[in-house]
Amino acid sequence: MAAAIRLSLWHRGLTADNPSVGSIVVRADGRAPTIVGRGVTAYGGRPHAELQALAEAGDAARGATVYATLEPCSHIGKAPPCADAIVAAGVSRVVIATLDPDQRVAGRGVAILRKAGIEVVVGCRQEEARRAMAGFLSLRGRGRPYLTLKLAVSHDGMIGRQGAGQVAITGALARRAVQMMRIEHEAIMVGVGTAVADDPLLTARLDGLEGRTPIRVVIDPFARMLSAARMFDDMAAPAPIVLVSEKAAQNRIDGLAARGAQIRAVASDYRGRFDPREILRVLGVSGIKSVLLEGGAETARRFLDAGLVDRIALFRGSGIVGEAGVAAPIGPEAVPHGFSQVDAAVYGEDRLTVFERNS
Numbered sequence: 001m002a003a004a005i006r007l008s009l010w011h012r013g014l015t016a017d018n019p020s021v022g023s024i025v026v027r028a029d030g031r032a033p034t035i036v037g038r039g040v041t042a043y044g045g046r047p048h049a050e051l052q053a054l055a056e057a058g059d060a061a062r063g064a065t066v067y068a069t070l071e072p073c074s075h076i077g078k079a080p081p082c083a084d085a086i087v088a089a090g091v092s093r094v095v096i097a098t099l100d101p102d103q104r105v106a107g108r109g110v111a112i113l114r115k116a117g118i119e120v121v122v123g124c125r126q127e128e129a130r131r132a133m134a135g136f137l138s139l140r141g142r143g144r145p146y147l148t149l150k151l152a153v154s155h156d157g158m159i160g161r162q163g164a165g166q167v168a169i170t171g172a173l174a175r176r177a178v179q180m181m182r183i184e185h186e187a188i189m190v191g192v193g194t195a196v197a198d199d200p201l202l203t204a205r206l207d208g209l210e211g212r213t214p215i216r217v218v219i220d221p222f223a224r225m226l227s228a229a230r231m232f233d234d235m236a237a238p239a240p241i242v243l244v245s246e247k248a249a250q251n252r253i254d255g256l257a258a259r260g261a262q263i264r265a266v267a268s269d270y271r272g273r274f275d276p277r278e279i280l281r282v283l284g285v286s287g288i289k290s291v292l293l294e295g296g297a298e299t300a301r302r303f304l305d306a307g308l309v310d311r312i313a314l315f316r317g318s319g320i321v322g323e324a325g326v327a328a329p330i331g332p333e334a335v336p337h338g339f340s341q342v343d344a345a346v347y348g349e350d351r352l353t354v355f356e357r358n359s
């Protein structure tokens with residue numbers, strides 16, 4: 001199952017409405033187990049992982065074990081159900097990490113398999129598999145994307161300096177790790193304060209992965225963003241989404257739209273403030289399953305206060321920002337309240353600690 005989960009990560013963010021599922025077919029035959037078929041949900045969501053793994057295994061699937069990170073589907077959509085294909089292939093055992101989150105179909109795939117006399121095991125490495133498809137599970141189960149907050153905090157607890165534009169808090173290695181995080185999400189989001197102060201590109205710039213920039217989203221109730229922003233220069237990247245309120249001036253909206261921005265109106269209160277829940281709902285309606293929130297301080301605080309941050313990737317740099325620093329919404333050392341550490345890494349002088357909300 002660990003191998004199937006690793007395989008599932010290959011197409012994360014590239015399978016449209018579907019989760020990226022991994023599946024492998026294994027034969028033992030009295031020898032060491034051998035993988036005879038592998039599949040990962042194809043770009044755009046079809047064909048499903050199990051069908052590809054079975055196709056690669058061919059006749060070797062008869063009597064073999066199929067591992068799948070998600071319950072094989074049971075409904076007839078654009079393709080015949082995977083559960084039926086597994087039965088037809090003569091598989092003798094199926095190991096599943098997690099059931100389908102859709103309560104209307106959960107357990108149906110398993111039922112088809114068991115009815116055909118196949119031994120089924122559910123729950124193998126469930127937590128790991130659920131983490132790998134957290135975006136899909138979140139959108140299906142909660143109607144909103146999974147939200148990761150990424151912040152780089154200096155030794156003195158700052159994320160930037162007033163009026164200084166982009167301040168390097170971490171070194172080159174940590175910044176590469178952030179690039180990797182970007183392509184693992186379907187959207188990157190910032191508040192307009194950051195968009196104006198830093199004029200960031202927010203693109204994926206790793207060699208060979210330049211085409212993988214996710215949708216960039218700016219929370220901008222009054223359309224304050226500059227139409228000259230560099231974000232609009234990269235014609236190859238998807239057009240940025242700018243979330244505006246009804247209080248934004250039409251000429252400013254028109255200026256941004258003329259630069260290619262996708263303007264989305266979000267309901268706001270009398271001050272032009274959005275309920276962060278509404279922001280995620282609007283993104284979820286567009287099919288966005290996972291969002292990397294890259295600050296700044298005010299925006300991060302609002303999502304934290306609303307209890308909507310699922311994961312925090314906290315980079316701690318060794319430098320000092322000093323005077324006129326923009327204070328981080330999270331202490332440089334403390335574990336944020338309600339979160340537990342799940343991972344850590346060192347990038348040169350910088351440390352990354354990853355926290356997840358306690359469920």
Ligand SMILES: NC(=O)c1ccc[n+]([C@@H]2O[C@H](COP(=O)([O-])OP(=O)(O)OC[C@H]3O[C@@H](n4cnc5c(N)ncnc54)[C@H](OP(=O)(O)O)[C@@H]3O)[C@@H](O)[C@H]2O)c1
Nearest residue numbers: 151152159160191192193194273274294295296297298299
């Ligand atoms: N080190 C890091 O990881 C990092 C990352 C990003 C940014 N930064 C730094 O952070 C600083 C900018 O942070 P900041 O706190 O000033 O600005 P910010 O969080 O980027 O933007 C705040 C603004 O976004 C809009 N906004 C956010 N949430 C909203 C909501 N729920 N409803 C309506 N509007 C919402 C509001 O715009 P209006 O004011 O128009 O209402 C708000 O004032 C810069 O110095 C930047 O360099 C550091």
